[in-house]
Amino acid sequence: GENVEQHPSTLSVQEGDSAVIKCTYSDSASNYFPWYKQELGKRPQLIIDIRSNVGEKKDQRIAVTLNKTAKHFSLHITETQPEDSAVYFCAASRFPSGSARQLTFGSGTQLTVLP
Amino acid sequence: EAGVAQSPRYKIIEKRQSVAFWCNPISGHATLYWYQQILGQGPKLLIQFQNNGVVDDSQLPKDRFSAERLKGVDSTLKIQPAKLEDSAVYLCASSSGQGARNEQFFGPGTRLTVL
Numbered sequence: 542g543e544n545v546e547q548h549p550s551t552l553s554v555q556e557g558d559s560a561v562i563k564c565t566y567s568d569s570a571s572n573y574f575p576w577y578k579q580e581l582g583k584r585p586q587l588i589i590d591i592r593s594n595v596g597e598k599k600d601q602r603i604a605v606t607l608n609k610t611a612k613h614f615s616l617h618i619t620e621t622q623p624e625d626s627a628v629y630f631c632a633a634s635r636f637p638s639g640s641a642r643q644l645t646f647g648s649g650t651q652l653t654v655l656p
Numbered sequence: 657e658a659g660v661a662q663s664p665r666y667k668i669i670e671k672r673q674s675v676a677f678w679c680n681p682i683s684g685h686a687t688l689y690w691y692q693q694i695l696g697q698g699p700k701l702l703i704q705f706q707n708n709g710v711v712d713d714s715q716l717p718k719d720r721f722s723a724e725r726l727k728g729v730d731s732t733l734k735i736q737p738a739k740l741e742d743s744a745v746y747l748c749a750s751s752s753g754q755g756a757r758n759e760q761f762f763g764p765g766t767r768l769t770v771l
Contacts, residue, residue: 547698575759584660584747584762585699630698642751642758643712646698 543568545633547647554621555655562650564631565613571633573642574607574614579628579649588629589616621654628652658682660763662748668769674736677766681729681750687711688725689760690733691747699747705731706753738770 544567575590632644661680691699707728725731
């Protein structure tokens, strides 16, 4: 099955700096890569995703890049703000024909933005 | 639209006791997932339903865990008997099962502590 590794496990940055979180996946058939943000005690929420036919996607201060050859993808947050502090999870998924997606999650990155 | 509902939010039990969790997915969502999230880790899929049928329960410890989704709407997850290592947050998620994104929406989770 799919295996997703995520690094680093913790990341501290100064407010205004950039943060980068990296993930690798094992299943070359995976074609969908979402990122979830989970604030303390709250549910995971999708913040951005990318499909395998795209190399990069941006949404305001957040961007995701995908390298299919190397089987890794990254989350980039620019101009970080204190409210960006949370645990971020990457995930990988195939979309089997006739079935809904299954997500395999990474182990998470605790991002702390220092004021 | 109303989100995924779960109850109870917190549960504390002694080992070897039984416990049940309830999930009400977003109206119209055909696919329902149960995840186990151990502290410091990403969510791990336990079981996936499509309407009232099981799509994948390969990671469900069937000697002690069971789940059902009667009438293809609400779902219950049961643990009997519980072990210390079952302490975790149990997340329910639902998706429409359609479309390129097919986003999974998570409930608030049930935090289980086994003493």
